[in-house]
Amino acid sequence: MNGMFQNLLHNYEECVSVILFCIGFCMLLFDRNLLKKVLGLDIMDTGVFLLLADRGYIAGRMANIITDGITDASYYINPIPAGLVLTGIVVSVSVSAVMLSLTVRIYREYHTLDMDALYLMMSEKRKGGRV
Amino acid sequence: MSFVQNFPFFTIILCLLCAVSTFVAGDKWGRRLSVALLCVSVALNASVLWFCASNDMSYSYMMGHYPAPWGNEIMAGVMEPLMATLFSVVMLCSVLGGMGHIMADVQDHRKVYWINVDMTLVSLLALCYTNDIFTGYVFIEICTIGSCVLLSAKQNGRTLIASARYMIFALIGSGLFLIGVVLTYSVTGHLLFPQLHEAVAAVWADGRYTFSMTAAIGLMTAGIAIKSGLFPFHFWMPDTYGQATPASSGILSGVVSKGYIFLLIKIIYRAVGIEVFTESGIQAVLLVFGIGGMIVGSISAIRTKRLTTMVAYSSAAQIGYIYMGLGMGTDAALLAAILHIFAHSLTKPMLFLAGADLADASGGENEFHALRGAGHRDVMAGVLFTAGSLSMVGIPLFIGFIPKLHFASAAFALDWQQWPVLLGLAISTVLNVGYFLYTSMVLWLPEKEGVGYRGEKRCPCHYVPAVVLLIIAMAIGIYSAPLTRLIEQGLALFVKY
Known part of the structure; x- marks a missing residue:
């Protein structure tokens, strides 16, 4: 038990990233508010990016920006996870933007962001006739 | 290097250029550009x-000036361009066949629609050609964005809610896929398929990271299963496919879900390796959910009272067939699964296009009671829908028969899976006959008295794209040997490095 706690403490970045992923995933899946779902998506992605960044981090080394003309690779951290995180952030921002624009359009149309209420309105309209 | 070998790169770059040009050019030129791009x-x-x-070759192609893993790499053999050609043909026919509805349904900012047709095409091509698992994730997300915009383009409140629902499920799938990719990278240190294949085999043989690798493979598979609508994650499908403009429904149902599945096939056979995939136990799970999807999707289709919802639930059943093929795990079953991808991709857009025309001929109503005699009001659409139904049921001479025959043949080589597969095939086929036969009968029943033609008369050229899909489907159904040989040749190159 003590060993497991020591492992968790030693790998605290991974633990935090997994906790963030789970929080975001649960918000995306279970929260009824559409805006909170978008926030959940961002938190989930942040958890993954933290894990990815942690994979590429090497203690005592610098970020992948050439400093003082040093081109020796052993001076810098692993560049691939850093590149992946940057790409992932761009993708995540794009997806969030699309999701937010959809949220705005839904709010303008129905004046609510509660998914349960939206489904209810949708099924009532279906019963009432063609929309 | 032959000039032809640059073509995968050219198509990807052309799509991006067309998307940007459409943004500047506007609707009319955007439409022309998109159609030209698809051609x-x-x-x-x-x-x-x-x-x-x-x-009889496959080759890898360096994107940019840096070799992988710093730069990016694509790979083309026979399977990749075969799938890319299929996706392009189906998208072209869906867009041309649904053009009238696009004009009617998408009133504002129509150029955004064309930009997203281009973006969806580029993402599908990239999913076909990529040789890198992270690039796969990036284009999965681009495909999600493109699909969501194609879906929500129809100016209708219900479409917006359907888009939000689709987006939520798609993002859950993407999130799981991404964490799976990160776990895989953490364990192996590689992202490119060939290096991953070797690293995964070594890690699996070592036995130290068996749990982590199983979790990573499971997460990636679950992510793609959610995005492609495998049972029990198929409940977003009816609203999504049923509410969109027919061209979008055809694209989403016919090609987008297949793009994801093709990436999964690449991951299973090229990155993970079929032996590791089988030993991880995930293959058996896919088999169970695939058979479940075949039956539950069909039962849901029987219970619905709307044509488009029925066609959408039928997609869930057909996706189940493909996953069942992946779950069977043999070469013969993989061949059957790819043939089923062809059958579904060619038939489903035809059903959506014909279904929309039949609804138009019934005063815009989608319910079965309103569609009674719709085949008489729009004979061509009725014939196309009936032909598509016969294909989906698996009647000989139609393409749908070929994969079912291959699935059944492949099942006899299995152990404990043999009877569940054969039973699932039999039950699902009977259920398919039930709902497609019922629908076809409704379409060709005598019209009620006093009901005349309620839609506008269409130009015969309106039906040409759907007829082209039908001709291809029937040609493969009548003489499937060349396609089967091509897929077998492709699969031999696909697994070999």
Whole structure:
């Protein structure tokens, strides 16, 4: 038990990233508010990016920006996870933007962001006739 | 290097250029550009297919000036351009066949629709050609964005809610896929398929990271299963496919879900390796959910009272067939699964296009009671829908028969899976007959008295794209040997490095 706690403490970045992923995933899946779902998506992605960044981090080394003309690779951290995180952030921002624009359009149309209420309105309209 | 070998790169770059040009050019030129792009994509991908098939070769292609893993890499053999050609043809026919509805349904900012047709095409091509698992994730997300915009383009409140629901499920799937990719990278240190294949085999043989690798493979598989609508994650499908403009429904149902599945096939056979995938136990789970999807999707289709919802639930059943093929795990079953991808991709857009015309001929109503006699009001749409139904049921002479025959043949080589597969095939086929036969009968029943033609008369050229899909489907159904040989040749190159 003590060993497991020591492992968790030693790998605290991974633990935090997994906790963030789970929080975001649960918000995306279970929260009824559409805006909170978008926030959940961002938190989930942040958890993954933290894990990815942690994979590429090497203690005592610098970020992948050439400093003082040093081109020796052993001076810098692993560049691939850093590149992946940057790409992932761009993708995540794009997806969030699309999701937010959809949220705005839904709010303008129905004046609510509660998914349960939206489904209810949708099924009532279906019963009432063609929309 | 032959000039033809540059074509996969050219098609990807052309799509991006067209998307940007459409943003500047506007609706009219955007439409022309998108249609021209789809035609060019068919021609270029078919050329790559011809080149690779005649030389029996596959090759990797460096994108930019840096070799992988710093730069990016694509790979083309026979399977990749074959799937890319299929996707381009189906998208072209869906867009041309649904053009009238696009004009009617998408009133504002129509150029955004064309930009996203281009973006969806580029993402599908990239999913076909990529040789890198992270690039796969990036284009999965681009495909999600493109699909969501194509879906929500119809100016209708219900479409917006359907889009939000689709987006939520798609993002859950993407999130799981991404964490799976990160776990895989953490364990192996590689992202490219060939290096991953070797690293995964070594890690699995070592036995230290068996749990982590199983979790990573499971997460990636679950992510793609959610995005492609495998049972029990198929409940977003009816609203999504049923509410969108027919061209979007055809694209989403016919090609987008297949793009994801093709990436999964690449991951299973090229990155993870079929032996590791089988030993991880995930293959058996796919088999169970695949058979479940075949039956539950069909039962849901029987219970619905709307045509488009029925066609959408039928997609869930057909996706189940493909996953069942992946779950069976043999070469023969993989061949059957790919043949089923062809059958579904060619038939489903035809059903959506014909279904929309039949609804138009019934005063815009989608319910079965309103569609009674719709085949008499729009004979061509009725014939196309009936032909598509016969294909989906698996009647000989239609393409749908070929994969079912291959699934049944492949089942006899299995152990404990043999009876569940054969039973699932039999039950699902009977259920398919039930709902497609019922629908076809409703369409051709005598019209009620006093009901005349309620839609506008259409130009015969309106039906040409759906007829082209039907001709291809019937040609493969009547003489499937060349396609089967091509897929077998492709699969031999696909697994070999």
